[in-house]
Amino acid sequence: MIYTADQMITGDGVTVIPQGAVRVDSNGTILAAGTREELTRQFPEEKVLAFNGCSLLPGLIDMHVHFGYYYSQPDVADFDDFMIALYGAEQARLALSLGITTVRDLSSPHNLCLQIRRAAEKGYFPSPRILHSDTGICMTGGHGHDDGIPEVDGPWAIRKKIREQIRDGVDWIKLLTTNRGDIPEFTQEELDAAVDECHRVGVKCAVHAGTNPGMQMCIDAGFDTIEHGTFLTLEQVQQMKEKGIAWTPTITAYTVLYEFTKEKLAKGVEPGDRIGAKAIHDMAFFEPAYHAYKDNFKKFYDTGVTVLAGTDMVLRDAPAFPLNRELALMVEYGITPVQAIQTATGNPAKVLGLEHEIGMLEAGCKADMIVVEGNAAEDIFALNRLKHVYRDGVEV
Numbered sequence: 001m002i003y004t005a006d007q008m009i010t011g012d013g014v015t016v017i018p019q020g021a022v023r024v025d026s027n028g029t030i031l032a033a034g035t036r037e038e039l040t041r042q043f044p045e046e047k048v049l050a051f052n053g054c055s056l057l058p059g060l061i062d063m064h065v066h067f068g069y070y071y072s073q074p075d076v077a078d079f080d081d082f083m084i085a086l087y088g089a090e091q092a093r094l095a096l097s098l099g100i101t102t103v104r105d106l107s108s109p110h111n112l113c114l115q116i117r118r119a120a121e122k123g124y125f126p127s128p129r130i131l132h133s134d135t136g137i138c139m140t141g142g143h144g145h146d147d148g149i150p151e152v153d154g155p156w157a158i159r160k161k162i163r164e165q166i167r168d169g170v171d172w173i174k175l176l177t178t179n180r181g182d183i184p185e186f187t188q189e190e191l192d193a194a195v196d197e198c199h200r201v202g203v204k205c206a207v208h209a210g211t212n213p214g215m216q217m218c219i220d221a222g223f224d225t226i227e228h229g230t231f232l233t234l235e236q237v238q239q240m241k242e243k244g245i246a247w248t249p250t251i252t253a254y255t256v257l258y259e260f261t262k263e264k265l266a267k268g269v270e271p272g273d274r275i276g277a278k279a280i281h282d283m284a285f286f287e288p289a290y291h292a293y294k295d296n297f298k299k300f301y302d303t304g305v306t307v308l309a310g311t312d313m314v315l316r317d318a319p320a321f322p323l324n325r326e327l328a329l330m331v332e333y334g335i336t337p338v339q340a341i342q343t344a345t346g347n348p349a350k351v352l353g354l355e356h357e358i359g360m361l362e363a364g365c366k367a368d369m370i371v372v373e374g375n376a377a378e379d380i381f382a383l384n385r386l387k388h389v390y391r392d393g394v395e396v
Helices: 035-040 081-097 112-121 155-167 189-199 216-220 232-241 251-266 274-281 285-301 323-332 338-341 346-351 380-384
Strands: 002-009 016-017 020-024 031-037 048-058 058-067 101-103 129-132 172-176 206-209 223-226 246-248 369-372 386-391
Touching: 002 223, 016 020, 016 031, 020 035, 020 048, 020 081, 031 035, 035 048, 048 081, 048 386, 058 081, 058 346, 081 112, 081 323, 101 274, 101 386, 112 129, 155 172, 172 189, 189 206, 189 380, 206 216, 216 223, 216 232, 232 246, 232 285, 285 323, 285 386, 323 338, 338 369, 338 380, 369 380
Parallel strands: 002 048, 058 101, 101 129, 172 206, 206 223, 223 246
Antiparallel strands: 002 016, 002 020, 020 031, 048 369, 369 386
16 A cells, blocks of 8 residues: 655654655555655555645654553542553553554553553554553652652662563663752662663663753763753753763643643632642742743754653643644744654654664654644644554554
């Protein structure tokens, strides 16, 4: 089958092919990519599916999700293991319906993502491709400890926990080392040990870090990705670029938290609204965080640091997996739609080590594709008009 649209965005941050097309085999692999004219001439026997007035893009990759974050639900006490599993499966289905064909889950309840992946492979329900870090790791009393993240202290205890997680089938390791304040959580010795243990056995590692000096400590340790990096400096971003550390800013999460908190301040918090009360408590962080992304994103991007799109959206009433808004904010803050799309396609694929399988519309890759109405190369809001989603060449 040949799939073609008015324009095809390949995912490399540069290439847009007018009247672009891909030829896909019965196994869901792209055999050839080029123009509609080239492919129909070379393969005249193939059926052609033309999406007129539309753009063809690689399936999107969300690099920061939490399929098992049920903690903001009003009936949280009713979530036993069965309900959590059903909740996670629904999150997977929902993400796929939004054009997200691959996710990196950076902390969900133990074994949840592994079992969702297995169940989806058995055909129980549709799901994006999942890579995950299982629960994440924090220090005793550290950020996330009240959401079930295991608390571990000391270099050798951290190494042991990493070994356990790798034994249990993780794809990534995640540490959390800052919260809303400027006091780092893990020590430099602990962070160094975590990175060394991961890289010693060929596993990549991510770290939740948004404030200094914690972020500098993570850069010095050499994590593969820094999640949030809210108050990074230009010098630190240049260091990240030089060291090959990618940045997942999660702009939308902090933008929505800022907007949500302003609304809560205006209307007041209802009794029992734990998330609303916490948001108001953290407003002193959210407002400068919102401005930090708005003021700095473009100059950080221009250093050449690898930017990854991730949503990290866990508020109950917020839009789920708003990757379209994440990319729209990047464009609002100064980059082009094609560059923004690369942060959710080609860039994540490379960081995941899957650049020859996903994230690009080119020969040899999986036919993970989305079709949107309009010209997404010029109008990032075309991503809001999703028409079709394919995973491995199958419309889902």
